[in-house]
Amino acid sequence: MILHPAVIANIIAALTVSLMVVYSAYYGLRIYRHWNIESGSELQLTLERRTYLVSTLLSYTFGLQLISLFLYVFTADTLYPLFVGAMCAAGALSVNVFGYPTLILKVGNFLLAGLWLVLNHADNQAYDYPLIRKKYLLLAIIAPFIVVETILELDYFLKLDANVITSCCGALFSSERGEGLGSEIAALPALPTLWAFYITLPRRCSPASISIFGEKAAMSIPLWR
Amino acid sequence: MAFFVSIVAIISCISLYIYELPTHHCPFCIIMQEYDYIGYLLYVLLFGAVVAGGGIAVLIPFREIESLRTAIPALLKKTRIDLNRVLHGFRIHSDLSNCDLQSHYVSKVTLMTDRSRRNCLRVLAALALSRIVPGSVAEAANRAVLKKTDRCPVCGMFVHKYPKWVAQIVFKDGTSYFYDGAKDMFKHIFDTSKYTPGKTADQIVAIYVTDYYEVELIEAKPAFYVIGSDVLGPMSHELLPFKDQESAQEFLEDHKDTKILRFQDVTPAVIESLDRRS
Numbered sequence: 385m386i387l388h389p390a391v392i393a394n395i396i397a398a399l400t401v402s403l404m405v406v407y408s409a410y411y412g413l414r415i416y417r418h419w420n421i422e423s424g425s426e427l428q429l430t431l432e433r434r435t436y437l438v439s440t441l442l443s444y445t446f447g448l449q450l451i452s453l454f455l456y457v458f459t460a461d462t463l464y465p466l467f468v469g470a471m472c473a474a475g476a477l478s479v480n481v482f483g484y485p486t487l488i489l490k491v492g493n494f495l496l497a498g499l500w501l502v503l504n505h506a507d508n509q510a511y512d513y514p515l516i517r518k519k520y521l522l523l524a525i526i527a528p529f530i531v532v533e534t535i536l537e538l539d540y541f542l543k544l545d546a547n548v549i550t551s552c553c554g555a556l557f558s559s560e561r562g563e564g565l566g567s568e569i570a571a572l573p574a575l576p577t578l579w580a581f582y583i584t585l586p587r588r589c590s591p592a593s594i595s596i597f598g599e600k601a602a603m604s605i606p607l608w609r
Numbered sequence: 610m611a612f613f614v615s616i617v618a619i620i621s622c623i624s625l626y627i628y629e630l631p632t633h634h635c636p637f638c639i640i641m642q643e644y645d646y647i648g649y650l651l652y653v654l655l656f657g658a659v660v661a662g663g664g665i666a667v668l669i670p671f672r673e674i675e676s677l678r679t680a681i682p683a684l685l686k687k688t689r690i691d692l693n694r695v696l697h698g699f700r701i702h703s704d705l706s707n708c709d710l711q712s713h714y715v716s717k718v719t720l721m722t723d724r725s726r727r728n729c730l731r732v733l734a735a736l737a738l739s740r741i742v743p744g745s746v747a748e749a750a751n752r753a754v755l756k757k758t759d760r761c762p763v764c765g766m767f768v769h770k771y772p773k774w775v776a777q778i779v780f781k782d783g784t785s786y787f788y789d790g791a792k793d794m795f796k797h798i799f800d801t802s803k804y805t806p807g808k809t810a811d812q813i814v815a816i817y818v819t820d821y822y823e824v825e826l827i828e829a830k831p832a833f834y835v836i837g838s839d840v841l842g843p844m845s846h847e848l849l850p851f852k853d854q855e856s857a858q859e860f861l862e863d864h865k866d867t868k869i870l871r872f873q874d875v876t877p878a879v880i881e882s883l884d885r886r887s
Binding site: 460495506509511512554566578 | 621656763
């Protein structure tokens with residue numbers, strides 16, 4: 385393990401998020417099962433009070449989860465000078481097998497956590513908790529991913545070994561090496577990829593941006609091989 | 610879907626504009642300080658947009674719920690207004706900015722609200738100046754000086770971080786390129802037009818490498834190169850340059866299983882064998 389402030393920050397963030405999400409998921413499941421807005425029972429009153437705590441807690445926790453994706457990449461970018469052969473975060477992440485799976489999970493969890501925050505925000509706008517079951521069901525789906533991510537992230541940071549010769553991103557994303565996803569993506573023909581990119585832009589945005597980007601692209605470095 | 614296409618587009622073509630190198634595709638280097646952390650901005654915008662878009666898609670089925678009838682359209686409206694403002698800003702600044710790569714940054718970065726746009730533009734103009742001015746002054750004074758902005762044309766690394774491994778090639782037209790090790794320098798010699806389109810190997814007028822013991826630039830052609838040692842360069846297994854046979858021999862005795870080569874003995878096969886060892 386490398387004792388670097390950024391590594392410690394990552395580990396603390398991951399453990400905090402996991403702990404809070406597991407705690408919230410437990411109450412979330414209870415709310416999911418026993419919620420009945422019509423009822424005035426003691427259980428319902430407790431759950432209503434609990435949902436205030438849990439949703440506030442999760443707003444901050446998922447906020448931290450969103451930031452932690454960038455913190456993770458920033459850490460990899462900070463640590464790369466320690467590894468022979470690495471010239472950026474790409475090399476630092478390939479020091480051991482846990483680097484990239486953690487990154488992919490982090491991206492997935494970023495999107496799920498973002499969706500949860502949107503649902504929670506909409507739910508809080510209404511007076512009768514219309515989305516409460518759905519948001520806690522989503523939480524129950526997210527929680528295992530967060531826990532797995534924390535385990536992988538701990539594995540990655542604890543097994544960082546400065547003696548490993550890692551790969552330079554010039555090799556990982558080289559267009560002619562032809563092995564691995566990075567190389568295959570890098571080798572894609574530029575023009576069709578750019579068109580695919582423009583076409584998937586929101587329709588209202590595309591006509592203006594196509595002409596602007598198109599002119600610039602043609603005047604920049606010769607890319608169309 | 611658009612998210613994956615965007616990531617693929619960043620790796621396949623957009624990153625090339627940022628690096629200004631025809632063979633460098635890394636999606637991680639753009640977050641480095643040397644590129645003004647532009648990658649963070651790109652990724653924050655991309656991820657933010659995906660979450661906002663996904664959030665709206667998730668909310669739309671619930672718009673008929675009684676208590677959300679006013680809340681959800683209000684949320685959607687908010688997003689749409691933002692989109693208009695973003696597009697408005699995008700058009701104005703794309704018209705204003707000229708067609709170089711720096712302006713490419715500007716048009717991407719100004720995907721923001723009206724208020725922050727002016728400040729952002731000022732910061733970017735300052736950044737653009739800070740990137741251009743030191744370079745041009747140094748270039749005018751002495752073309753061959755290693756600058757902080759010099760990158761290896763083969764791998765894209767910033768060379769100034771590895772002063773012990775610098776290699777250099779000077780072309781007939783006065784342009785010179787720096788490398789973070791003799792290995793990448795040889796790769797450039799073997800395939801010049803791939804890394805620097807429009808240039809060929811016969812336009813090379815001078816080649817320099819850094820002597821391993823003396824740490825100073827020496828002529829590459831008369832130098833001796835040791836391979837197979839346990840000493841690693843920034844690109845792992847390397848050719849270690851020495852100015853004379855004695856120092857190469859001395860190194861050979863200290864490090865087992867090594868071999869001395871002359872400049873003309875280094876072939877693409879030797880370079881490939883070094884890469885395969887890593």
